[in-house]
Amino acid sequence: MTRVVEIPTYLDGRSFDQFARSFESPLPKGGERLLFDAHGVKFADPFGLIGLLVAGQAVLEAGHERPLFTVPANKNVLSYWARLGFFEFAGELFELHGKVPKRAPSGPSDVLLEITPVREVNDVHAVVGAVQERSASILAHELNLESHATMGFTMALSEACQNIVEHAGTSGWVSAQTYNWRKTLGRKVVVIAVADAGVGFRKSLEPTQASRFGDRWSDQAALESALFHGASRFRDPGRGQGLQGIKRYLGRWSGKLGVRSGTARIAIVPDWDHDKPLVDGLPEFPGSQISMIIPEQTAD
Amino acid sequence: MQRFDLTEVLRRTASSRYNNLVTRSTGKAIRGHIEQELDNGGDGQITVIDFSGVGCIDFSCADEIVAKLLMSHGSARFFLLHGVRSEHREAIDAVLERHGLAVVARDPSGAVQVLGPLPDVARRAFRFLVRAGGADENEVVEHLETNPAQARAALDELRSRRLIHFSSAGYQVPAAI
Numbered sequence: 001m002t003r004v005v006e007i008p009t010y011l012d013g014r015s016f017d018q019f020a021r022s023f024e025s026p027l028p029k030g031g032e033r034l035l036f037d038a039h040g041v042k043f044a045d046p047f048g049l050i051g052l053l054v055a056g057q058a059v060l061e062a063g064h065e066r067p068l069f070t071v072p073a074n075k076n077v078l079s080y081w082a083r084l085g086f087f088e089f090a091g092e093l094f095e096l097h098g099k100v101p102k103r104a105p106s107g108p109s110d111v112l113l114e115i116t117p118v119r120e121v122n123d124v125h126a127v128v129g130a131v132q133e134r135s136a137s138i139l140a141h142e143l144n145l146e147s148h149a150t151m152g153f154t155m156a157l158s159e160a161c162q163n164i165v166e167h168a169g170t171s172g173w174v175s176a177q178t179y180n181w182r183k184t185l186g187r188k189v190v191v192i193a194v195a196d197a198g199v200g201f202r203k204s205l206e207p208t209q210a211s212r213f214g215d216r217w218s219d220q221a222a223l224e225s226a227l228f229h230g231a232s233r234f235r236d237p238g239r240g241q242g243l244q245g246i247k248r249y250l251g252r253w254s255g256k257l258g259v260r261s262g263t264a265r266i267a268i269v270p271d272w273d274h275d276k277p278l279v280d281g282l283p284e285f286p287g288s289q290i291s292m293i294i295p296e297q298t299a300d
Numbered sequence: 301m302q303r304f305d306l307t308e309v310l311r312r313t314a315s316s317r318y319n320n321l322v323t324r325s326t327g328k329a330i331r332g333h334i335e336q337e338l339d340n341g342g343d344g345q346i347t348v349i350d351f352s353g354v355g356c357i358d359f360s361c362a363d364e365i366v367a368k369l370l371m372s373h374g375s376a377r378f379f380l381l382h383g384v385r386s387e388h389r390e391a392i393d394a395v396l397e398r399h400g401l402a403v404v405a406r407d408p409s410g411a412v413q414v415l416g417p418l419p420d421v422a423r424r425a426f427r428f429l430v431r432a433g434g435a436d437e438n439e440v441v442e443h444l445e446t447n448p449a450q451a452r453a454a455l456d457e458l459r460s461r462r463l464i465h466f467s468s469a470g471y472q473v474p475a476a477i
Contacts (some may be wrong), residue, residue: 121323129318132355151356151387155408158322158358166324236397238363245394 002068003032005055007041010018011048013258013291018071019048019285022134023055027062032058034067034095046193047291049086049115056093058197058286061170070100077196086177087116096203110140112176112190113157119171122160127174128154135176142178142188143251146288153294154191159242160194167233168198168287173286181295185272189298195289201226201261204233219262220280227259227266255294260285270295301346301393302337303382307353311331321357327364331378334365338373345377347473352355352383352408361392367399373400378474381405381415404463404474412473414463421446422454426473429464434472 006022007013027034036052038044044052059067069090072078081087082101090096114136116127131154139150157174164172176192198204201222209225210217225231227247232240243259247268250257256275257268264280272295303384307319313329319460321327324402338347349365351357370379384405396402396416404414412430414423421444428443429435435443455471458464464471 095427121325124323125314125318125320125326128320128322128356132318132320148385148390152390154320154356155322155358155391158320158356159360161358162323162358187312238367241359241363241394241398245391249390249395 001032002035005034005036007036007038007052009040009042011041011044013045013047016051016260016285016289019051019055023283023285024212025055025284025286027059027064027109033065036067036069038072039098043077044081045197046084046177046181047191047289048113049081049084050173050193051177051285051289052196053086053089053093053115054195054197054287054289055285056090057170060093061197066093066095069094069096071100073098077082083114084111085116086175086285089115089117089173106235110178110234111231112178113174113192115173115175115257117171118161118164118174118194118196121165123161124158124165127161128158131157131176138178139190142296143190143294145294146297149253149297152253156246156249156292159246160192160292162242163284163288163290164194164196164198167204168196170196170198170287172198172287173198176264185295187298190294192234192294193289194290194292195287197287198287200286201259202247205231209235216223218280218297219264220266220278222265223259223261223264224278227257227268246290250292250294253294253297255292258291259288259289260291301348303348303350304337305350305353306330316356319353320355321361323358324360324364327361331363331364331369333368334424336373338377346380347373348380348382350382351385351388354383354388357388357391359391359394361467363395363398366392366403367395367401370401370403371399374403374462378465379403380474383408384415385471400462418452418463419457421450422457425451425454426458428464429458429471429473434470436470440471443446 008018082103087100136150139145169202174194178190180188202219205222213221230240230244253269256270256273259266263282263284266278267275269275309330314326318370341470354445402418404418406412416428425440441448444451
């Protein structure tokens with residue numbers, strides 16, 4: 001039997017829970033085969049696209065049959081997804097249905113970082129190196145970020161990717177893209193997504209933190225511990241600084257940080273956004289998903 | 301004096317084609333290399349960690365290289381971080397703050413300062429010693445315009461944290477030697 005997983009027409013951080021609800025994690029043992037229906041999708045940002053890959057990876061790692069995936073009908077969407085490298089990885093995780101364009105050679109574009117797998121430490125070096133080589137000028141000229149802010153950007157990216165290598169127990173992906181949020185913000189932004197299908201914050205922190213919370217231990221408690229108290233699964237007092245550093249960096253540049261894990265999402269919300277700082281009881285989704293948004297810096 | 305060029309150590313330990321100090325395992329490998337050299341009978345009491353060629357340093361690497369090195373060897377040696385740019389400061393300042401550590405650093409223009417948390421009087425005393433190139437206790441007391449006990453306490457703190465040293469010439473900052 002095949003069950004359809006609906007993908008929202010506009011797949012991004014805001015509509016992600018709708019997708020997670022349709023995905024229905026954790027998956028039941030055996031039985032149904034999943035069909036991810038992206039046929040009608042008109043837009044997906046890095047957070048959404050990586051989320052799709054995470055879902056596919058979670059299905060395979062749970063021992064289920066390779067899910068089906070109908071590619072978007074819209075040619076522009078297809079071409080953008082190809083340019084971002086989505087189909088390269090989707091082809092390994094899904095049985096793709098529909099014509100997929102070949103990946104276009106990289107040229108000038110708003111893609112700061114194509115979808116890049118993060119499996120080991122060397123991948124983190126490669127991500128940081130690629131961002132520095134290709135994206136520093138975009139960050140400086142389009143977002144008006146000063147040089148040390150550009151460096152902070154790569155540092156934040158490095159820490160977010162390391163979370164996968166050190167804590168997820170499986171691989172993940174990272175991607176970054178600039179947008180012009182003319183209507184909503186009147187400024188350009190860079191959107192960064194880092195996600196994995198691993199154990200998530202609750203399970204990762206459980207051995208060192210759960211006893212302090214007793215019955216109140218949850219995805220939400222785990223996210224609060226990590227983001228506000230620098231909790232780590234390691235007893236080394238130097239651990240747990242990565243997320244704290246990301247939070248500080250984004251705070252300085254009026255950026256937004258969102259971390260979703262399991263059934264909870266926590267966010268550091270700048271004054272230009274109206275997201276809720278903490279949401280619990282969300283549809284379960286495997287692993288951890290981090291989103292960072294840095295707006296163009298203006299004179300005022 | 302022992303000098304460690306971090307980009308050189310990075311190339312040797314992590315075979316990285318980049319000049320970025322990122323990931324905890326990279327930091328661990330670099331610290332391991334430095335500690336081995338220090339243990340192999342370094343000839344001096346001043347250890348210079350050269351950041352001049354470093355692109356980016358993240359928190360994990362800063363924790364492993366700067367904080368853990370200071371914690372393991374900081375009581376026996378003077379450390380000087382050389383060529384520290386403002387881009388490096390975000391991570392270095394954060395890990396020093398986290399562990400309550402302080403270290404002497406020189407930026408590319410040659411300016412010397414203490415990074416990390418330090419009481420205000422001690423920081424002012426340090427700045428004076430940098431400017432003066434060294435001074436005795438009376439000169440420090442006079443400059444700080446504070447009572448002698450407070451000035452002495454500041455100098456003792458700087459000395460015990462290996463941020464300055466004392467010789468027949470008075471109190472000095474290692475970078476000035």
